[in-house]
Structures are given as structure tokens and as C-alpha cells.
Amino acid sequence: MQRRSLVKAALTAATLTAFGATAAFAENPVLKIGFVGVTSGPAAAWGISNQRSMEARAAWINETGGYTIGGTTYDIEIVSFDDQKDPKRAIAGMEKMAQEGIHYVVGPNVDDGAAAVRPVAEANDIMYFPYAFPKELYSAPASNAVLGMIANYQSGPAIYKHLMDNEGVKTVAFIAANESDPLSQRDSGVAAAKELGLEVVSDNVTYQVDTTDFTPVLTPILRTRPDLLVLSGVSPANAPQLLRSARELGFEGMISTETAQDAGVLAEGAGDLANGFISVGGASTPELASPMMNEFVERYTSMFGEYNDESNTKVYALEYILETLKATPEAIDDVAAFQASMDGFEAPNPYMNGDEKLKYVGMTSFGQKRQIAVPLVVNVYQDGAFETMFIARVD
Amino acid sequence: MANGVYLGSQYAMIALGLTLIFALMNVLNFAHGQMYVIGGFVTYTFYGQWGVPFVLALFMSCITLAIVGALIERYLFAPVIKGSAREESTMLLAAGIAFLLDALILLIFGEKQRGVPKIVDGVFNWDFRLIMPYDRILICVLAILSIVAFIALMQYSKTGRALRALAQDRTAAQLMGVNVDRYSMIGFALGAMLAGLVGGLLVTITGVNLGMGGPTSIKAFMMVMIGGAGVISGAIWGGFILGFMEAFGLAYLSQYGDITYLLIFVSLMIFLAIRPQGLMGKPWG
The missing domain is CATH 3.40.50.2300 (Response regulator)
Known part of the structure; x- marks a missing residue:
């Protein structure tokens, strides 16, 4: 008897809950x-x-x-x-x-x-x-x-132009993951850089997204001594490793990307070695x-x-x-x-x-x-946070 | 060359755990990469988040994965192996565990890439001919020491001898008094622990994220196939061969585009066509 009452109570509660939920849900379409x-x-x-x-x-x-x-x-x-x-x-x-x-x-x-x-x-x-x-x-x-x-062919030229005018960048190298998005972003980045008059010193080095050691990947690029290294379409997972390897290999030039990044991820993965990294920020x-x-x-x-x-x-x-x-x-x-x-x-x-x-x-x-x-917000990473480098508009 | 040694040592460690499990239970553990990822996240949590000393965090990764491995063997693989003679049953189970672990990792640790502070600062630079950060050198040394310790355990301890006996002939080992159930669990736990150890070591260099499991498993399978499935020395050879091929390919072939892995896969296919049992494996299994 007691068991039957318990089952009844449970069923009643379940029915009421179901009706209640429906009623709550049905308040608005x-x-x-x-x-x-x-x-x-x-x-x-x-x-x-x-x-x-x-x-x-x-x-x-x-x-x-x-x-x-x-x-x-x-x-x-x-x-x-x-x-x-x-x-x-x-x-x-x-x-x-x-x-x-x-x-x-x-x-x-x-x-x-x-x-x-x-x-x-x-x-x-x-x-x-x-x-x-x-x-x-x-x-x-x-x-x-x-x-x-914002597309990379909109943000990339804006970043390159800014760096040419303000930082004296003359040569640029590109590296991309061997996947369709990063490769197409690299190609449009290369075209934009050439159109702006930058000398592209390396544009054919790629890497697998599951690469665990970027030292051998980056070494040939860094031998070309670019003023700017562009990490085309880099994912937040690969960016800290690339930054860390590039700086540990002694690269002192600028590094940028046209993808959005996360300051916490950069801080954890690359620490101070990510300082100066330029990326397209979230629109705020x-x-x-x-x-x-x-x-x-x-x-x-x-x-x-x-x-x-x-x-x-x-x-x-x-x-x-x-x-x-x-x-x-x-x-x-x-x-x-x-x-x-x-x-x-x-x-x-x-x-x-x-x-x-x-x-x-x-x-x-x-x-x-x-x-x-x-808004096209271009950030530079510094000591654990992004600082706004410049803001532009896209039509 | 230095990059080859570094990559080879970490790859060998990843492959060791996988091949150990295969040798003992004839199970292709598709969740090995996910176990590696969990190892990385445990070290990240203890060392990166809670400030526990790195060595202790690494120990926690090993313990956690050993427990996870033992539980998976005891409650998932053992019943399936006893209940089904078909190999695809364990393969399906392993794939299911991989998906489950992926979902749990997302739930517990989130989707973001995680990293920890460097354990050693500075870069070794020999006249710009050999450049390697000190932390990589340390991790490489630790990985090689771990491999040596593992081999010593397998060669000279009672547990190691029992595991080897189990790998060679399960029935004969049972007849000689080896507790097959117990040592299967210990072997699986040891394999998972190795994955956790290498995950914990590498989180200091590469960081860790949710998506690393699948590709890690694929690379581990490649190494095991090169070296010979179920053979400890084969896994080590496979790891170092893949590490050297990758390092040399990236250093000398990058100017021709990303053909390193293309060549590695083509070489692997040709190699397996000539020697399907791998470098150290036996044709009869």
C-alpha cells in the first residue's frame, strides 16, 4: 500500500511537472x-x-x-x-x-x-x-x-599598412596550417601584402594542426629574417606554440594574425613571449x-x-x-x-x-x-591582456 | 638531429603505452590519445592552476590515468573480452570510450587551449647551429629516462615478467600461475599511466586542448605499425623513426610545401606492403 502511494505520488509529481513545464514554456511562443x-x-x-x-x-x-x-x-x-x-x-x-x-x-x-x-x-x-x-x-x-x-582580406591589409607606416615593416613571411581556411587566408594575405608593396620573403611553409614541435617548422622561415611574420588563420590552440617557438629561436620581428585570439590562452601558453603579438580582437x-x-x-x-x-x-x-x-x-x-x-x-x-x-x-x-x-579592432597583446592598437570600419 | 631525438623520445613514450595494451589484451585502444590529453589537463590543473610543484603534478597525472585505466579495463574491456571473441567488439568499445572521454574532457576542462608556465627558462644556442630551449632538453631527458625505467620494470620486476609472459602466451601464463585478470588490469593501468605521463610532460611545451586526442592516437598507431604491434622495442623504434622523419622532412622539404607527412604516409604504405608485421613484429602475430 505504502509502495503504491509512493508510485502514485511520483506519477502525480511527474505529471504536474510536465504540465507545469509545458505551461511555463507555453507562456510565449x-x-x-x-x-x-x-x-x-x-x-x-x-x-x-x-x-x-x-x-x-x-x-x-x-x-x-x-x-x-x-x-x-x-x-x-x-x-x-x-x-x-x-x-x-x-x-x-x-x-x-x-x-x-x-x-x-x-x-x-x-x-x-x-x-x-x-x-x-x-x-x-x-x-x-x-x-x-x-x-x-x-x-x-x-x-x-x-x-x-571581419574577413582576413579586410583586416590583413589594414594591419600591414599600419605596420608599414608606423613600424617601418618592409619584408613579410607567411606560415599557415595545411588546411583549407588557413591556406586561403595565407594566399589572400600574400596578395594583399604584395599589392601594398611589401616584399614577401617566405610564403610556402605550412604545418599540420597537430604539430607538437614548431622549431623545425619555423627555422627555415626565420632564416629569411622577415620584419613581420604572419600566422595566417592560426587557431587559438596553435598560436601560443608558434609564438613561443619563434621567440625561442631568436626572432625579434613583429608577429601578427588576422584571426581572433584569447588573452588567457596566450598568457598560459606563451607568457611574456607573446608580448607584441598583433591580432584581430573581438569587436569590443x-x-x-x-x-x-x-x-x-x-x-x-x-x-x-x-x-x-x-x-x-x-x-x-x-x-x-x-x-x-x-x-x-x-x-x-x-x-x-x-x-x-x-x-x-x-x-x-x-x-x-x-x-x-x-x-x-x-x-x-x-x-x-x-x-x-x-568594428575592426586590432589588438596587441601585452603582459596578459590585449591593448587596442587601432580601430577601423569596414564597408 | 636534435629535433629528431626530442620528437622521437616523446613519440616513443606515447607508442609504448599503446603497444603494451595491445600486447597484453589484443586491444587497439583508440582512446589512448584522450588519455594523453587527460594527463596533460591533470598536470595543467595541479601545476598551472593550483601551483603544486611540477613533479608532484606529473605524479598526479600518472596516478589519475593509472586509476582511469584500471577502471576501464576492469569494468569495460574485461567483461567485453570475456563475453565476445570478436575483435571488433573491443575496437568498438575503445572508440566509444574515446568519444566518452572527449565529452568528459570538454565538460570538465573546457574547449580552450591550456598551457602552463615554463619549467626552465632559457635557450641553448650553440653558435646558431643548434638552438633548443632548455625545457625541451629537460623534457627529452625525462622522456628517455622514463623509457629506460619502463624497460627496466618490464625486464627485472616480477610484475614485468608476468606482463611479458601474458603478452607472449596468455594461456601458458595462466597455467604457470599468473593471475591473468589482475595482470591485465595492471598492464592496462600501466599503459594508460604512460599516456598520462607523456601528456603531463608535454603540457609544459605544447600545452593541451580537447582536440589533441584523435591525432595523437593516429600518430601512436603509425609508430606501432612501423615498429611492430605489441613489441616494446618496436614502439621505441617506431617513435624515433617517425620523430626523425618528421624533423628531417620539416627541415629539408618545407620549401616544397607540406609534403613531409605525404612522404611519411607513402613510405609507411610501401614499408607495410613489404613488411606487414613492422620492423620488430613477427609475421605470426
């Missing part, structure tokens, strides 16, 4: 936003910072009552898929998003994944926000992809960050235990999607309406101080507005 990107393996840091930024922001929105679009207030649900940096998995992920009726997806994180999902996205009316640089994804006739960050600095950005950082940190500087950029994609939908409510199910609104879209940028705006850019690089506008 749910707007699903997708994420397809890499959250495992060596490049996991890229995708996880995306996913966590979206989850932290969605939790914040839901906690404060939801997000109102066209008079309806929605709870935001992030539907994530780990593509393991594999284009086949990325396609499967985008198909899953289509099956769930999702029209707005953040990711993928790399070139081949972003290129692979294009047919699926276009066939299923999905707008996607990759962190990949191939121009054909964003140039007509393509219209469904929106670049979620202490001077630029608004109170809302600071609160986002706090919420992210309390939710996941540790902040990732890359999320200064990664926070934007979801905000752009929601703000554009707010401005064009019919776009919630109509991607064509979303695309039509992009040219004229403008909203206050909640993550930056001053009168900065959220708006789509990319006319110069792609001939159409298929890039989100985030």
Missing part, C-alpha cells in the same frame, strides 16, 4: 534560431564561443520576458548542431535545421562547411551567418549568407563596450564559468537576426523579406557606447550588403 558549427575537436573553441554566446543571450532574453517581434513576444530557443568541422556533417546539420522549420542559422565556422551548406540553405529558405571568408558566398547570385565577422574594447556588453560578459561568465574574448564578436549574429526580424516582422517566415530589408536596416548597437548602429555592410568586398557591421 518559441522562436528557434539554429547554430551549425564546430564544437568538438581542435577548432572547438571557435564554435563553442558561438554557441555559448547565443545561449547566454537567449537565456538573458527569456529571463527578461522574451523578445517582441510584430506584437508577439517570443522565447528564444537555440538549436545547435556540431558539424565537427566536416562539410558532410555541416550539410546534415543544415538539413536538420530545415526539418525543424528554422529560417535563421548562425555558422558554419569554416570555409568548406559554409560552402557545402549553401545549396541546402538556399533550397530551404535559410539565412545563415557563417564565419568563413570565400567571397562567392556573399556575392551575387548568392544571397542567403551573411558574413558574421573597454572603451567601446557598453553597459549591455559588460552585462553580457558577466552573464556568459556566470553561465559557463569562463568568458571567451571571441564572444565579443560572436554575440552579434543573434542580435542582428532578432533586430532585423523586429524591424521586418514578416521576415520571421519569409527570408525574401529579410533580404529585402537588409539594405536599409539600421538599429542602435546595444553593445557599443555612443551612437553606433547595427547595419549590414559589404558593398566594397561583395557588391551587396551581406556582412554584419562590427
